[in-house]
Each structure stands twice: as structure tokens, then as C-alpha cells.
Amino acid sequence: MDAMAAIRVTFFQECQEQLAALEADLLALNEGSTDSETVNSVFRAVHSIKGGAGAFKLESLVKFAHKFETALDHVRGGKLAPSPDVMKVLLRSADVLADLVELSRDGNAIDDDCWLPTGEELSALSVAIDAPEDDEEFGSIDFQPALIDIGGNDVFPAPNPANDAVFLIEFSADAELYDRANETLLIFRELQRLGNVAVACDTTRLPLLDALDPQAGYLTWNLQLTTAEPRQSVDDVFEFVNGDCHLLIKTEAPATPTEDAYDIAALLRSVQDNNDEAAALPFSGPLQVATDAVPLSTSIGLARADNPVTAPTTDDAANGTSRAKASANQAPATIRVEFDRVDRLINLVGELVINQAMLSQRVLEADFEGSSAVLLGLEELEQLTREIQESVMAIRAQPVKPLFQRMSRIVREIADVTQKDVKLKTEGDATEVDKTVVERLADPLTHMIRNAVDHGLESPAVRLAAGKPAEGVVKLSAAHRSGRIVIEVSDDGAGINRPKVRAAAIRKGLIPADAILSDNEIDNLLFLPGFSTADTVSNISGRGVGMDVVKRSIQALGGRISISSRPGYGSTFSMSLPLTLAVLDGMVVSVGGETIVVPLTAIVETLRPKSSELHGLGVDGRVIAIRNTFIPLIDVGCELGISDRPIAPETGVTILVEAEGGARSALVVDAIQDQRQVVIKSLEENYGGVSGIAAATILGDGRVALILDVDAVVRRTRGDLTMYAMEKVAALGSA
Amino acid sequence: MTKTILTIDDSRTMRDVLRMALIDAGFDVMQAVDGVNGLEVLAERRPDVVITDINMPKMDGFGFIEAVRRDEQYKNLPILVLTTESDDAKKARARDAGATGWIVKPFDPAKLVAAIKRVAA
Numbered sequence: 059m060d061a062m063a064a065i066r067v068t069f070f071q072e073c074q075e076q077l078a079a080l081e082a083d084l085l086a087l088n089e090g091s092t093d094s095e096t097v098n099s100v101f102r103a104v105h106s107i108k109g110g111a112g113a114f115k116l117e118s119l120v121k122f123a124h125k126f127e128t129a130l131d132h133v134r135g136g137k138l139a140p141s142p143d144v145m146k147v148l149l150r151s152a153d154v155l156a157d158l159v160e161l162s163r164d165g166n167a168i169d170d171d172c173w174l175p176t177g178e179e180l181s182a183l184s185v186a187i188d189a190p191e192d193d194e195e196f197g198s199i200d201f202q203p204a205l206i207d208i209g210g211n212d213v214f215p216a217p218n219p220a221n222d223a224v225f226l227i228e229f230s231a232d233a234e235l236y237d238r239a240n241e242t243l244l245i246f247r248e249l250q251r252l253g254n255v256a257v258a259c260d261t262t263r264l265p266l267l268d269a270l271d272p273q274a275g276y277l278t279w280n281l282q283l284t285t286a287e288p289r290q291s292v293d294d295v296f297e298f299v300n301g302d303c304h305l306l307i308k309t310e311a312p313a314t315p316t317e318d319a320y321d322i323a324a325l326l327r328s329v330q331d332n333n334d335e336a337a338a339l340p341f342s343g344p345l346q347v348a349t350d351a352v353p354l355s356t357s358i359g360l361a362r363a364d365n366p367v368t369a370p371t372t373d374d375a376a377n378g379t380s381r382a383k384a385s386a387n388q389a390p391a392t393i394r395v396e397f398d399r400v401d402r403l404i405n406l407v408g409e410l411v412i413n414q415a416m417l418s419q420r421v422l423e424a425d426f427e428g429s430s431a432v433l434l435g436l437e438e439l440e441q442l443t444r445e446i447q448e449s450v451m452a453i454r455a456q457p458v459k460p461l462f463q464r465m466s467r468i469v470r471e472i473a474d475v476t477q478k479d480v481k482l483k484t485e486g487d488a489t490e491v492d493k494t495v496v497e498r499l500a501d502p503l504t505h506m507i508r509n510a511v512d513h514g515l516e517s518p519a520v521r522l523a524a525g526k527p528a529e530g531v532v533k534l535s536a537a538h539r540s541g542r543i544v545i546e547v548s549d550d551g552a553g554i555n556r557p558k559v560r561a562a563a564i565r566k567g568l569i570p571a572d573a574i575l576s577d578n579e580i581d582n583l584l585f586l587p588g589f590s591t592a593d594t595v596s597n598i599s600g601r602g603v604g605m606d607v608v609k610r611s612i613q614a615l616g617g618r619i620s621i622s623s624r625p626g627y628g629s630t631f632s633m634s635l636p637l638t639l640a641v642l643d644g645m646v647v648s649v650g651g652e653t654i655v656v657p658l659t660a661i662v663e664t665l666r667p668k669s670s671e672l673h674g675l676g677v678d679g680r681v682i683a684i685r686n687t688f689i690p691l692i693d694v695g696c697e698l699g700i701s702d703r704p705i706a707p708e709t710g711v712t713i714l715v716e717a718e719g720g721a722r723s724a725l726v727v728d729a730i731q732d733q734r735q736v737v738i739k740s741l742e743e744n745y746g747g748v749s750g751i752a753a754a755t756i757l758g759d760g761r762v763a764l765i766l767d768v769d770a771v772v773r774r775t776r777g778d779l780t781m782y783a784m785e786k787v788a789a790l791g792s793a
Numbered sequence: 794m795t796k797t798i799l800t801i802d803d804s805r806t807m808r809d810v811l812r813m814a815l816i817d818a819g820f821d822v823m824q825a826v827d828g829v830n831g832l833e834v835l836a837e838r839r840p841d842v843v844i845t846d847i848n849m850p851k852m853d854g855f856g857f858i859e860a861v862r863r864d865e866q867y868k869n870l871p872i873l874v875l876t877t878e879s880d881d882a883k884k885a886r887a888r889d890a891g892a893t894g895w896i897v898k899p900f901d902p903a904k905l906v907a908a909i910k911r912v913a914a
Contacts, residue, residue, distance in 0.1 A: 061813050062813070064809075065806060065809040065810055065813065068805050068806055068809055069805075069806040069809075071805075072804060072805045072806050095850075098848075098850075099850065101848065102803065102848045102849070102850065105848050105877070106803065106804040106806070106807070106848075108877060109804055109806070109807055109877055109898050109899070110804060110806035110807060110810075112877070112898060112899035113806065113807075113810045113898075113899050236869075237862075237868070237891065238888065238891050238892060238893050239868065239869050239870055239871045239872065239891075239893045239912065240871075240893055240894075240912065241912070241914065243914075244910075244911060244912060244913070244914060245911070248910065248911055294907075295911065297894065297911075298893060298894035298895070298908075298911060298912065301888070
């Protein structure tokens with residue numbers, strides 16, 4: 059069923075939100091929050107997941123959520139104190155719940171072993187406070203559309219005297235029955251659905267008018283129901299009013315209705331007929347009970363009964379507007395939009411930006427002398443275009459909070475394995491960044507968090523010996539800084555062991571034994587491919603992924619990563635990332651008559667070297683000496699096949715870039731034109747992949763400019779250089 | 794005459810499930826996300842029956858029912874509570890607040906409709 063499939067999608071989306079909220083609230087509780095709303099919110103999250111899971115017959119999920127919910131209910135009720143041990147179980151349960159949701163969403167078979175142990179722990183929490191767990195089983199639901207005519211009397215079943223049982227029902231309503239908006243008339247109607255009903259009204263308890271309490275119930279009805287339905291069906295009719303009435307149900311052999319009983323079907327039909335005339339008393343016509351107080355009793359006894367009839371009928375003309383108003387009240391003021399649509403919009407806005415730039419240039423070229431109105435209009439257009447672009451980019455922006463929350467689970471898992479006490483602190487969760495960036499940050503961030511706990515923090519014993527608290531702190535923070543997002547992972551561990559790092563680098567032949575390196579350069583050795591300082595490769599960090607991969611992923615996002623460390627006080631890994639991948643800050647340069655864009659993130663500095671700083675190396679290799687380091691020169695024109703002859707570095711401009719692995723190279727170009735934000739256009743989609751070129755963009759004058767793939771160009775030229783030069787280059791950190 | 798049901802639930806999934814079941818059964822549906830929102834929607838247009846969840850932020854189901862019953866014009870408005878808790882304490886509390894009846898989650902659409910019919914004129 060399509061509608062059900064759509065709701066299923068909604069359910070799992072909602073689960074993600076609930077799980078995120080659950081995690082945040084549990085962490086707050088773990089921090090010692092005593093806010094009752096936090097506990098309530100935790101409970102609601104699990105409760106909602108269970109409720110939805112029940113609708114989709116996700117049995118394991120329902121069972122586990124139920125155990126979880128039971129334990130939380132005890133916490134909520136103050137029966138179970140959220141001690142550290144209890145919180146541990148609850149946090150682990152949140153992880154298991156997340157796993158179960160994921161497995162259920164992907165339609166994977168769920169092995170009970172993945173949740174039963176934690177489920178047992180939860181049950182143990184509940185058992186400990188001597189509250190037998192209510193192990194309710196959930197029936198499955200089949201969403202067969204139930205088309206039932208609610209108003210019609212004509213669907214009442216015809217009695218079949220052969221198999222029918224007769225129920226004698228004595229019923230009188232208490233005032234509470236009416237206070238809860240139940241209706242005797244509706245109860246009779248429901249009974250009528252079950253079979254044939256005869257009714258007699260006893261009005262003897264009815265007081266005189268001056269003693270009459272209009273809120274009280276004085277009438278007793280004696281009903282005789284002839285039906286093929288079981289007793290349960292009769293009980294069900296009275297389910298909601300049981301306790302608010304006097305009710306006696308007896309079974310009897312089939313018999314004909316008593317003389318003073320009346321056909322209730324006829325009565326109900328008259329109610330239906332009178333529906334439009336709200337003031338009409340439905341029973342006053344046909345009901346002719348032979349007592350002294352007939353007219354009075356019927357009108358009073360049914361004073362409540364006819365109220366629902368007087369309820370405002372829907373005015374069809376007003377229907378549309380009131381419905382629109384009601385829907386405006388459906389609180390979450392969000393719409394869900396397919397990602398593709400946003401991408402298309404972003405692309406179009408990109409085109410608009412280009413088009414606007416082209417128009418501006420044309421207008422300037424056409425030289426509208428004295429036509430300031432045109433120029434003014436153009437300026438406004440530019441302003442508006444920029445605002446549109448920013449607004450559209452903001453659509454894709456997402457807070458880093460969910461990403462950060464995922465990390466708290468990673469910390470818990472590693473802390474468990476490494477037997478370390480770790481607390482994760484997060485800052486700036488609300489910082490927003492492009493969805494694509496958020497998604498692609500998950501892996502590098504996971505790795506860095508693992509490293510921080512596994513390698514950064516000391517064991518509790520070592521920490522205590524060093525005069526630190528046994529519990530280590532890993533801090534994860536995000537902030538906007540000059541148009542970029544800066545994410546930092548820091549720990550209060552021992553800091554980078556520089557002698558050890560240096561020794562390892564020498565042992566692995568990454569640096570010569572006599573290399574003189576600054577502290578910062580040593581720290582940056584961690585980013586070299588194949589570098590690992592762990593004495594034993596643990597099963598946590600040692601997954602064949604080094605910090606070099608982390609650095610490469612960050613660079614692939616147009617970001618940079620750096621380390622700072624203080625022995626005894628800990629380390630900080632700092633990543634600076636662009637807010638979006640759709641635009642790029644680039645330096646526009648000329649190379650052999652072509653215009654090339656060099657991503658600003660790769661650029662360290664630009665310079666005009668003196669001829670004394672240039673040296674030949676090998677057959678046609680050249681290096682430039684910058685601050686006592688030799689850096690290979692790369693002629694971009696020759697490398698890309700744009701020009702035949704290399705530019706003399708003395709006449710052109712040299713751009714010092716840093717590629718993956720921290721390798722620095724000097725790119726030689728003709729001239730720098732400009733520095734600006736460009737809209738990235740995929741070359742693969744529009745043309746085909748070209749080695750050395752990352753993408754393309756369209757400039758203000760309509761020309762296509764290529765965006766240089768700095769990593770690829772540097773990698774290509776690497777082989778031409780001696781090992782030592784490369785190693786020395788690689789060892790250089792981003793100072 | 795088409796009956797209008799107001800459903801109040803903080804879970805989008807449950808709101809969707811309810812809406813589908815109710816629309817399939819021929820009802821009009823209004824929705825609210827918590828008790829406070831429920832009162833707002835109620836002020837806009839009177840439904841024939843209200844179905845409300847119990848556990849909700851801002852104002853829970855009990856609070857909602859009590860608030861509705863305090864208002865004279867809603868004395869006879871049928872309110873069904875939606876609950877996975879089949880325990881009697883919850884039902885009793887809902888009744889004390891003034892609930893007309895209850896629906897136990899997960900519900901069979903036929904049972905949902907039957908419960909509505911038991912309270913809707």
C-alpha cells in the first residue's frame with residue numbers, strides 16, 4: 059500500500075529525530091540534569107518509536123522499546139534513580155534502539171542476540187525495584203480500509219432468532235457518564251447494531267421539577283437485546299461507561315419483547331430525521347411510556363442525549379477556509395523537499411550568479427554613459443542575486459548537532475573497550491554547515507574521536523598519577539570563523555609524544571635521522587601516509603586508516619587540518635572547512651592565455667622568486683629555495699599541456715601550494731587576475747574527467763575556466779623529484 | 794454528514810497512521826501536535842470527536858482533556874485517549890480528567906472506528 063509505505067518513510071525519519079533527541083536528553087541526564095521534562099522527553103521518544111513500530115509490526119523493535127520504556131517509566135516515576143550504572147544501561151539501550159531502528163528500516167533480519175542482553179539488563183533494572191514488568195504483547199495490525207457507515211440505521215443486522223441469545227440489560231446513567239461526554243442514546247444505537255433491541259424506561263426516580271438537578275441521571279432503562287453476537291460484544295458497548303452507571307446484564311432464553319417495550323430502531327430513525335432541527339427532542343414523539351410524568355421524563359432524561367445532535371453541523375461553505383486554518387495550526391512549520399530539487403535550485407542560482415556577472419560586464423563594456431539608472435539597477439540585481447544565493451545555500455545548511463551526537467556513541471564504545479573514563483563535551487552544536495559537508499565529515503571525525511580516546515587520553519591510573527582527574531575529556535566544537543566552519547577535536551591527554559613520533563618517522567625512513575624539525579613539523583608527521591605510533595595496533599584505531607586518510611578526506615572537502623599539542627596537557631586537531639561544496643573560493647590566474655582557478659584552500663602564499671633562489675634539479679626539474687627548504691617548481695601551463703615552453707619563474711608568479719600529505723609545491727603561472735568565489739560545475743557531468751583538473755566554472759565574461767586539481771598535479775610531478783627532496787617537503791608542516 | 798475528527802499526537806507517524814485510517818473510514822481529519830496546539834485547533838473549528846495521545850510535550854493528554862472539560866461549550870465533546878498503556882491506572886486517570894473513552898495502540902482500524910461510533914452522534 060503506497061500510503062503505508064510513505065508513512066513508513068516518515069516513521070523512520072521521525073525515529074532518527076527521536077533517537078537524536080533521546081541521546082541528547084540521556085546525555086543531559088548523565089550530566090546530572092534533574093529537570094523532569096528531560097526524563098519525560100526521553101520517555102516520549104522511546105514511547106513514540108514503540109508506537110510507530112507497533113503499526114509496522116516491527117516486533118523486535120516493539121519488544122525492546124517496551125522494555126526500555128518500562129525502565130524509563132520507573133525513572134520518570136522516581137522509582138529508579140538515574141545512577142551512573144543505570145545511566146550506562148540506558149545509554150547502551152539507546153544505542154541498541156538505534157541499531158534496531160536501522161536494521162528495521164533496511165528490512166534486515168534482526169538477530170535477537172543483538173538486543174536481548176541489553177533487554178535483560180533493562181528488565182533487571184525494573185525487577186530490582188520490584189515492579190513486575192508488564193509484558194504486553196502487541197497484536198499486529200492490518201491496514202484494511204474500514205469502510206463503515208457511521209450514521210445509517212439501514213445497516214443494522216437482521217436478527218436471526220434461531221441462534222440468537224437474549225440479554226436483559228438494566229441500565230441507569232450516573233451524572234459522571236454525561237460529564238465525560240458519553241451518551242445513553244449512542245449506547246442504545248450501538249446495541250441496536252448488535253441485534254434487535256426493545257427498551258422500556260423507568261422514570262420512578264424522577265423528582266419534582268423544583269428538586270430536579272439537570273446534571274443528574276434519574277432514568278433507568280430496561281433493555282432486551284436479541285443478538286447472535288457474544289457477550290463480549292455487549293460488554294464492549296458499555297466499555298467506556300462502565301463505572302459511570304448502574305449496569306446489570308443477564309442472559310435469557312429468547313422471548314418476545316415485553317408489552318411496554320418500544321422498538322428502538324424506530325426511535326433512532328426519528329433522531330436521524332430530526333438531526334437538522336437541533337431543538338427537536340428526538341424521543342418526545344414516538345416514546346409514549348405509560349407513566350404519569352411522561353413528557354417531563356423524556357425531555358429531561360434525554361436532555362444530554364440530544365446535545366450531540368445540537369453540536370454545530372459542518373457548514374460546507376466554511377469548510378474550506380476552516381480546514382486551511384486548521385492545517386496552518388499543524389505546528390511543525392517545515393516541509394520536506396527532495397534533495398534533488400534543492401540541488402537543481404542551487405545549480406540554477408549558480409547560473410543566475412554567472413548570468414548576472416556577465417550582464418554586469420556587458421553593460422560596463424557597452425558604456426552606458428550617464429545612465430546611472432541602469433547601473434543602479436544592476437547593482438541592486440547583484441545584491442539580490444547574492445542574497446538569493448545565500449538563502450538557497452542556507453536551505454542545505456544543517457546543524458552539526460546530529461553528527462556530534464553520533465560521536466558520543468563512538469566515545470562510549472571506545473571508552474568501554476579501552477577501559478578509560480571519558481566524557482565527551484560538545485560546543486557549538488547549532489553551527490550550520492552544508493549537508494554534504496556534514497555527511498562527509500562523519501568518517502574523518504569518527505576516526506579522530508577514536509584516536510583521541512585511544513591514543514590521546516591516558517588510562518585512569520596514569521592520569522591520577524599525573525595529578526589529573528581519572529575521567530578524561532574529549533571536546534568537540536564547531537564554530538563559524540570568517541566564512542568557514544572550524545571544527546576542533548581536543549583531548550586533555552598526554553599530548554603528542556614528540557621524541558616517539560620523531561623516532562618512528564626515522565625508523566620508517568620518512569625523515570632522515572639528522573633532520574631538524576620544529577615541534578609543529580614533528581606533530582604534522584602524523585599526517586604522513588603509513589605513519590602509526592601505537593606500539594600495538596589496537597582494534598580501535600588500527601583499522602588500516604591513518605591520519606593521512608583523515609587529512610585527505612578533509613582536503614577533498616576543500617578543508618585544512620592542523621594539530622597543536624602541549625605535552626601533558628593534550629592535543630587539538632583543528633579542521634577548517636568551507637560552508638558549502640557548491641561554491642569555491644579561488645584565485646583566478648592566467649596560464650598561457652587560459653584562465654585557471656586555483657582553490658584558495660590549497661594556497662599557502664604567493665611570491666615572485668629571485669633568480670638566486672632557483673636551482674636546477676635532475677634533467678629538467680627545478681626547485682625553489684624558500685626559507686632554507688627546497689620546494690619543487692611546477693609549470694602549470696606545461697603540466698596541463700596549455701603551453702609548450704615553461705614560464706621563467708622570475709617573470710611570472712609563483713604560488714606555493716600544499717597538497718595531500720602536506721607536500722608543498724610551487725606552481726608557476728603567468729599572472730594573478732583576481733580572487734573570487736566561483737560556482738563549481740562538474741566536468742565529468744558536462745564533458746568528461748580530465749587529469750589535473752578538478753572541475754570547471756563560468757566566468758563573468760561567459761568563458762569557461764578550469765579549476766585546478768592541485769593534488770593531482772603535485773602527485774604527477776612527484777616522481778620527477780629525488781626522494782630526499784620529497785621527504786623534506788612532506789615533513790614540512792603547515793606552519 | 795461527514796464527521797470531523799481532531800487527532801492530537803506528537804508523533805508524525807501516529808498522526809499519519811491515524812489520518813490514513815480515519816480518511817479511509819470516511820472521516821474528515823484535523824490534526825494537532827500537542828495539547829496546547831490541540832486547544833488552538835479546537836478554537837478554530839469544533840470537531841465531532843477528539844482523539845488524543847497521552848504522552849506529549851508542552852501539554853499532555855490529561856492536561857488537554859482537563860482544559861477542554863473546564864470550558865462549558867466542550868462539556869459534551871467526546872474525547873478518546875490513544876494509549877499503548879493498557880493498564881487501568883492510565884485509563885482511570887484519563888477518565889478522571891474527563892475522557893469519554895480510549896483506544897489502545899496499536900489499533901485495528903475497525904476498532905478505531907467502532908470506538909468513534911460509540912461516542913459520536
